Amino acid sequence: MTAVEQNLPAKDSAPKTIYLKDYRVPDYLIKTTDLRFDIYDRNEKDEKSEGRDGETIVSAMLQFYRNPAATDAVTQLTLHGADLELVSIALNGKVLGEGDYQFGEESITIFNTPEEFTLITITKIKPEQNTSLEGLYRSRTMYCTQCEAEGFRKITYYLDRPDVMSEFTTTVVADKKYPVLLSNGNLIDQGELDGNRHYATWHDPFKKPAYLFALVAGDLAHIEDKFTTRSGRDVALKIFVEPKDLDKCDHAMESLKNSMRWDEEVYGREYDLNIFMIVAVDDFNMGAMENKGLNIFNTSCVLAKPETTTDAGFQRVEGVVAHEYFHNWSGNRVTCRDWFQLSLKEGFTVYRDSEFSADMGSRTVKRVEDVTLLRTAQFAEDAGPMAHPIRPESYIEISNFYTMTIYEKGAEIIRMLATLLGKENFRKGTDLYFDRHDGQAVTTEDFVKALEDASGRDLTQFKRWYSQAGTPRLHITDSYDEDAQEYSLTIKQTCPPTPECENKLPFHIPVAVGLIGSAGDLPLVLQNAEPDFETSDNTYKVLELTETEQTFVFGRVQEKPVPSLLRGFSAPVKWDYDYTRDDLILLMSRDSDGFNRWEASQQLGLQAIEQAMEAYQQGNSLSNWQVDAELVEAYRSVLQNESLDKAMVAYMLSLPSEAYLSELADIVDVEAIHYGRVAVRRALANALRNEFETLYRAYNHQQAYAATADGIAARSLKNVALGYLTLLNDETLIKRCEQQYRTANNMTDVMAALTQLVNSDAPLAQQYAASALEDFYQRWQGESLVVNQWLSVQAMCVLPRTLEKVKALQSHAAFDGKNPNKIRALIAAFCNNNPINFHADDGAGYQFLAxxxxxxxxxxxxxxxxxxTPLTKWKKYGPQRQALMKKQLERILAEPDLSKDVFEVVSKSLV
Known part of the structure; x- marks a missing residue:
């Protein structure tokens, strides 16, 4: 029966806005959920020889009961459902007729419902036609699900909301050509059926909301291991992939075991089921999904081996595996009451996976990576039309709120809480949170209350971070009284208007500081200070900024210091302090805080780029641009400092990105930023050529690959040197780059060399690039994830006519316009990561994206x-580009049948 035949109402002309203030508890809850999936692929016939044409029959038996917390006396039940064909529906054994229920736009309402009842529905769905990749769909050799946030309603009629938690039993039935049948929980039964079919039944003893449901049926291979918990239970660990990818799972398995061990040691959290499974899926909208006991991953977040995966890929696998595993407690055992609380699970879990990665590698490097992402992407989000607090007050389509704000800024909020409370009190608070709310769907207030109760701290003002959007800005000034040996820091905080609020109340901001003298860190004696948590470091202090303006005075300061501000980036803020170049050089060489040493190097680089940008804007040639000798010496000292972590040296030598420079600008000058940055890089390459060549030659290019912190750091620094040297357009250096491409024994070095060749305008480099691109594709065309890198390196080429190449690649066999990974690799890579070409004056990039x-x-x-996202930032550009970008947004908005997802972003962008 079609939607029309079921008399479904027409869709509203304008999507509806959902508000947090309208939340009400569900009238009914679901005690148990029993599901049966009869999967028939295209042209498969059932036992009656009826063609099923890719149908899946979903039988659902749900035990409902009135919610004791509900106050309204209702005798009807509305269930969510979308794109479903209803076969039958029965309440307490009675088959319902048309007068017993009514269809809504994406729902069904059942009348005359008693206090307790059993509802049985049978629905048909067609996974092979499901291109949205929500609900149940087919990806290559398997059927799989993605139910967060509201995908379960595309499977069967249900109370698809996170505060309805139920105990699930799931039976999956399919042809034996799909030998692997998986769902949440523990396997309790399996067997054969007539017609070459078989089944498996899974039971999850832990209540969960529908968004955590998962199912997989496919022809898959797996690797297996085990983990013994601290209480002595053996947990089976399995990673399922297509057979061709079986040799790429070891790193994910090791990351999983490390995650399980770390969560026990750091948070006291033990895994609870008998088995933990991961399935790698090639067609997936997200990175991964934490479904209870059966995590479904994008292949890019599971598969890794040196020949096919870069260091960044290895690190991504480790981080995402950890993130989804940590959700077992921060998201599954304790989940969110409603989708406005999304950061309750995501922000907390991002913080947890970040700390895990810091413990597995370099803490400072991990912090630099996280802050770089925050500053370039999340700060831009805070300044744009989609700005929202980490607990938004409204949304039209919840999928649009899986944002940098919810995840990365949410993690920074948790980090600030950990900083303010100290390690011991923060652990007490999280223990209380997990114990108090195990098996519940809760709110951000519940989380903060647990921290307050455990620590004795009043966090009332701090909670403004949850309700106020925007990036606060700190204006910092200082003074030094030599006679009194007193040093004062005055900090003012402001926050610009955002869509939800014009005037912001002061935030509670932890400002970690140190004072640097000529010989390094100075001891800190803060006058009139409140006692805080114990620390063995008397050169580090967390100042608590709670007012619009505060002054902090330090005593016994024997020389005028240079302040080391926001150490470790202790709060997600922008800040201003009038550092001189000498100040920055001192911080770069003497500060004990690794993050602020990097920050000083970035500020030095920023000053140099701004000078080159100004020259470009004045019409001066940058072909022979030079940088100040002091800057060169500062970078030379970093190169020669053998005490520094090689990964940190690589980051300190990497200038601020074009994305970060654009974020800092009031009006983005695309060309000045691009060519100014290139000019400074080339000037540094000329000035430090000997040092870069010495560094590059010293690296052992034949050493065996290891995805260790030291190995990653050494490759990172070597390839930074290669990047600088290739800029010089010296044929000898270009040949060296091409040699690295041909002889490298790992994908990190291959891609580093290929990237430099593709982006060099030297004729020899372009000759090598054409040959290397052809060779690369011929070698790796059977490896989808590797081909994605091939697409991206071409999409991000800064040379002219790249858009033409991107359009041509859309017709290449390597590209699949229905696969999210391919779309991200080609289209998103060009539009997000190639500003000089995307923002071409003629607006061709904008029209292409639209x-x-x-x-x-x-x-x-x-x-x-x-x-x-790139089009939503139109107000950041000059009048000509604004007009061109706005025109494309208006063109999109004029499209008939615009989805809620797109409508929300476009309509808010045009306000």
């Missing part, structure tokens, strides 16, 4: 809305 969004709007609305 074309892709309009095409994807009906095919995959989630991906379409996420591609919109």
């Amino acid at each position: 074309d892709q969004i309009i095409h994807l709007n009906t095919q995959n609305p989630q991906i379409a809305s996420r591609l919109l």
Whole structure:
């Protein structure tokens, strides 16, 4: 029966806004959920020889009971459902007729419901036609699900909301050509059926909301291991992949075991089921999903081996595996009451996976990576039309709020709480939170209350971080009284208006500081200070900024210091302090805080780039641009400092990115930023050529690959040197780059060399690049994830006519316009990471992106809305570009049948 035949109402012309203030508890809850999936692939016939044509029959038996917390006396039940064909529905054994229920736009309402009852529904769905990749769909050799946030309603009629938690039993039935049948929990039964079919039944003893449901049926291979918990239980660990990918799972398995061990040691959290499974899926809208006991991952977050995966890929696998495993407690055992509380699970878990990665590698390097992402992407989000608090007050489509704010800024909020409370009190608070709310769906207030109760701290003002959007700005000034040996820091805080609020109340901001003298860190004696948590470091202090303006006075300061501000980036803020170049050089060489040493190097680089940008804007040539000798010496001292972590040296030598420079600008001058940055890089390459060549030659290019912190650091520094040297357009150096491409024994070095060749305008480099691109594809065309890197390196080429190449690649066999990974690798890579070409004066890049969004709007609305980000920043550019970008947004908005996902982003962007 079609939607029309079921008399479904027409869709509203404008999508509805959902508000937090309208939350009400569900009238009914579901005690148990029993599901049966009869999967028939295309052209498969059932036992009656009826063609099923890719149908899946979903039988659901749900035990409902009135919610004791509900106050309204209702005798009807509304269930969510979308794109379903209802076969039958029965309440307490009675088959319901048309007068017993009514269809809504994406729902069904059942009348005359008693206090307790059993509802049985049978629905049909067609996974092979599901291009949205939400609910149950087919990816290559398998059927799989993605139910967060609201995908379960595309499977069966249900109370698809996170505060309805139920005990699930799931039976999966399919042809034996799909030998692997998986769902949440523990396997309790399996067997054979007539017609070459078989089944498996899984039971999850832990109550969960529907968004955590998972199912997989496919022809898959797996690797297996085990983990013994601290209480002595053996947990089976299995990673399922297509057979061709079996040799790429070891790193993910090791990361999983490390995650389980770390969560026990750091948070006291033990895994609870008999088995933990991961399945790698090639078609996936997200990175991964933490479904209870059966995590479904994008292949890019599971598969890794040196020949096919870069260091960044190895690190991504480790981090995402940890993130999804940590959700077992921070998201599954304790989940969120409603989607406005999304950061309750995501922000907390991002913080946990970040700390795990810091413990597995270099803490300072991990912090630099996290802050770089925050500053370039999340700060831009805070300044744009989609700005929202980490607990938003409203949304139209919840998928649009899986944002940098919810995740990365949410993690920074947790980090600030950990900083303010200290390690011991923070652990007490999280223990109380998990113990108090185990098996519940809760709110951000519940989390903060647990921290307050455990620590004795009043966090009332701090909670403004949850309700106020925007990036606070600190204006910092200082003074030094030599006679009194007193040093004063005055800090003022402001926050710009954002869509939800014009005037902001003061935030509670932890400002970690140190004072640097000529010989390094100075001891800190803060006058009139409140006692705080114990620390063995008397050169580090956390100042608590709670007012619009505060002054902090330090005594016994024997020389005028240089302040080391926001150590470790202790709060997600922007800040101003009038550092001189000498101040920055001192911090770069003497500060004990690794993050602030890097920060000083970035500020020095920023000053140099701003000088080059100004020259470009004045019409001066940058072909022979030189930088100040002091800057060169500062970078030379970093190169020669053998005490520094090689990864940190690589980061300190990497200038601020074009994305960060754009974020700092009031009006983005695309060309000045690009060519100014290139000029400074080339000037440094000329001035430090000998040092870079010495560093590059000293590296043992034939050593065996290891995805260790030391190995990653050494490759990172060597390839930074290669990047600088290739800029010089010296044929000898270009040949060296091409030699690295041909002889490298790992994908990190291959891609580093290929990237430099593709982006060099030297004729010899372009000759090598054409040959290398052809060779690369011929060698790796059977490896989808490797081909994605091939697509991206071409999409991000800064040379002219790149858009033409991107359009041509859309017709290449390597590209699949329905696969999110391919779309991200080619289209998103060009539009997000190639500003000099995307922002071409003629607006061709903007029209290209709008074309892709309009095409994807009906095919995959989630991906379409996420591609919109570059166009949403139109107000950051000059009048000509503003007009061109706005025109494309208006063109998208005029499209008929615009999805909620795209409508919300475009309509807010045009306000």
